[in-house]
Amino acid sequence: MKHVVYDCDNTLGVLFSDVDDGLALLYLMAERESVDLLGVTTTYGNSREETVYNATVKMLNECGREDLPVVRGGDAPGQYESAAADFLVEQADRYPGELSILATGSLTNLEGAYRKDPTFFEKVKEIVLMGGISEPLVFAKNTMDELNFSCDPEASFHVLTLGKNVSTVTGNNCLKVLFTTKEYREKLYSTHTPAGDFIRDKADLYAGLNEAIFGIEGFYNWDVLAAAYLCHPEQFQDARGSYSISVEDLGTGFLRASESGNCVLNLPEVREAEGFRDHVYETWLSADISYKSRNCLPLRVLKRPVYALLHRGAAILWNRGKVGVGYTGEGVNGHGR
Numbered sequence: 001m002k003h004v005v006y007d008c009d010n011t012l013g014v015l016f017s018d019v020d021d022g023l024a025l026l027y028l029m030a031e032r033e034s035v036d037l038l039g040v041t042t043t044y045g046n047s048r049e050e051t052v053y054n055a056t057v058k059m060l061n062e063c064g065r066e067d068l069p070v071v072r073g074g075d076a077p078g079q080y081e082s083a084a085a086d087f088l089v090e091q092a093d094r095y096p097g098e099l100s101i102l103a104t105g106s107l108t109n110l111e112g113a114y115r116k117d118p119t120f121f122e123k124v125k126e127i128v129l130m131g132g133i134s135e136p137l138v139f140a141k142n143t144m145d146e147l148n149f150s151c152d153p154e155a156s157f158h159v160l161t162l163g164k165n166v167s168t169v170t171g172n173n174c175l176k177v178l179f180t181t182k183e184y185r186e187k188l189y190s191t192h193t194p195a196g197d198f199i200r201d202k203a204d205l206y207a208g209l210n211e212a213i214f215g216i217e218g219f220y221n222w223d224v225l226a227a228a229y230l231c232h233p234e235q236f237q238d239a240r241g242s243y244s245i246s247v248e249d250l251g252t253g254f255l256r257a258s259e260s261g262n263c264v265l266n267l268p269e270v271r272e273a274e275g276f277r278d279h280v281y282e283t284w285l286s287a288d289i290s291y292k293s294r295n296c297l298p299l300r301v302l303k304r305p306v307y308a309l310l311h312r313g314a315a316i317l318w319n320r321g322k323v324g325v326g327y328t329g330e331g332v333n334g335h336g337r
Contacts, residue, residue, distance in 0.1 A: 003036045003095045004028065004230065005088060007073070008223070009045035009105030010056045012202050017046050019203045020220075021104055022059055024227040026195065027280065028102070029065060030287035031231045038091050039069035041084035045105035045151050049075040052105075063198065064290030073109035077152040085112030092123040099123065102230050103159075104130040104223035105148055111155030114162065121158075126165040130174070130226035131156070132255045134267065137171045140214035146171055146253025153250035160245050160255075160263055167238075167266040169226045170255070177225065177273045179280075180218035181207060187281045195285050197293035212312060224280060229268050235276050236268035 012022025028037050040060075042053040049072065056070050073084030088109060092099050101124055103110060110127075113120045131148030138144075149156040160166060184207055188196050210216040229236050243265050244258035255265065270276045 007103040011046040020223040024223040043105040080112035084109040088113035106151030107155040129168040149253040194291040195287040198291040
């Protein structure tokens, strides 16, 4: 069993913000036989850290998992002294050589742990990240910004070059696995488990945004891929290589391959997309949570036209340049294109 701290910028339940961090957290909660989830540390990226913290506390309360600690982190580059950094150091000391870290937002909290304890990375067994690009990130003919590594390039530099056994699921590799709207409905609309109700209630609005804005009938589960790699690396093909990492390149999240690089990184890819998607849905639906939906049938029927109007409005704002999408997938959240 892996001892895991999840460092994230979860905005599940925040209007027009991405849902993948929350779905990754649900995935981890479902993996009770393989994951000892020690706690969640909150960072920024999808939104401000305060928003992320509140969304995460609310999610765990709704799921009946108040037992999981949620620890607040920094809200900007340079905010390296935080309760989250202290928590990471404590867990590394508690499980030396056994701690796994999953990080799917800015890496400010990991930098804070390193500054508090310069031996921090030596004590951590593995670090799994979602972030970075190895080539331009083209999404429906739009070139998107990388978000996670570029939030705090200095922190990202230290994590990538000093961390042991670092794997990062890049934005480019995430684009190879599309969760279609049709499959989403087939898998989730026919079930009434607590986990299925939770996903529908929280993700239905987001699930239609890509179709409204880009004409893509589905969405990408960016952070869920990183969680799945942590738990089930057999679902992936490892791709280890030498990289020349610089703070300048990380300003755009770029990972520069080089035979004379300063670190070795693993950029895993999903082996088989259809089987992987089935695995993710099965894992989500197996989550043992106590969520009780208030979303009765009349409300679900009413939500359909309301969501359609919201999707149309988001598309209009996008086309007018009033709202951007920062993909590594980080939702319609005001980041520039």
